Amino acid sequence: MKRSKRFYVISEKCVGCGACKTICKVHAISKGNPYTINENKCTGCGLCVTRCWRDVITVKQRAAD
Numbered sequence: 455m456k457r458s459k460r461f462y463v464i465s466e467k468c469v470g471c472g473a474c475k476t477i478c479k480v481h482a483i484s485k486g487n488p489y490t491i492n493e494n495k496c497t498g499c500g501l502c503v504t505r506c507w508r509d510v511i512t513v514k515q516r517a518a519d
């Protein structure tokens with residue numbers, strides 16, 4: 455899969471509800487405290503951001519390859 459220039463990260467304020475993990479189609483999100491996003495799997499689709507009711511998921515730009 456072509457890598458997006460963007461990926462997402464979850465901050466320490468994550469409350470572990472699991473909503474983002476459920477919605478991620480490529481299974482890039484892992485359970486934890488906080489939950490974490492695998493940069494290499496994340497396609498940058500942004501779905502988890504719209505799902506997170508705590509608003510703790512933010513976009514990052516990848517370094518140029």
Ligand code: SF4
Binds near residue numbers: 464468
């Ligand atoms: S939806 Fe938000 S608060 Fe819930 S587990 Fe995901 S990042 Fe954490």
Ligand code: SF4
Binds near residue numbers: 481483498502
């Ligand atoms: S941006 Fe999309 S691919 Fe990346 S973790 Fe969120 S739902 Fe998954």
